[in-house]
Amino acid sequence: MKTLVNKHVITLKKTPKTLLLCYVVIYFLWGMGMNRFGTEMEIARFSHWWQVITCYILYMVPISILLKKYSFFEQYAYGLVAMGILEFLGYWLQTSYIYPNNILDKIFNPQNFSLGMALFFALYFPAGNWLVSKVHSRIFYKK
Incomplete structure (x- = not known):
């Protein structure tokens, strides 16, 4: 286990x-946008705006970097x-808020909400x- 972590x-x-x-820039903007979208559409939101940093940057960025060498389906599965x-x-610790009777609850029912969110995210x-690779190559590898 220690060698895997290393x-x-x-x-x-x-x-x-x-x-x-x-x-960091792309995931932060993406996270802020999705949090805003979830709030405006009254689906779900973070309890605090700074959770975008902890979730999108400190959690998702390292995982993305570790997964980038894998195929689309392997990245999705992991x-x-x-x-x-x-x-x-997030829902158990109540650091994320689910709006009652939101559109996803109406379509899929409340018991499937967090599963649907995990499948989507x-x-x-x-x-x-893919996006970071495209942006990075356009900005830093111009000829």
């Missing part, structure tokens, strides 16, 4: 600073596990890695 720490440390900056844990803890890992 391997992941080394991978994160080897990440170019420019790539890390792209991840991302589903990561987001399942995050969604479960797991797409962030392959989509985020």
Whole structure:
């Protein structure tokens, strides 16, 4: 277990600073936008705005970096596990707020809400890695 953790720490440390900056900026803006969307549509929101930093930057960015070498489906599968844990803890600890009778509850029923959220947000890992790769290569590798 210790060697696995050390391997992941080394991978994160080897990440170019420019790539890390792209991840942080893109995921922060994405997180703020999704939190705002969830609030405006009265679906769900963080209890505090700064949770965008803890969830999107401190949790999702390192996972994205570790998953970027995998295929789309592997990123999604691993991302589903990561987001399942995050969604479960967010609602259990009440650091995320679910609006009662929101549109997703009406479509899928309340018992499926957190599962639906995990299934949706797991797409962030392959989509985020693709987006960051495109933005990073356009900005830092112009010829």
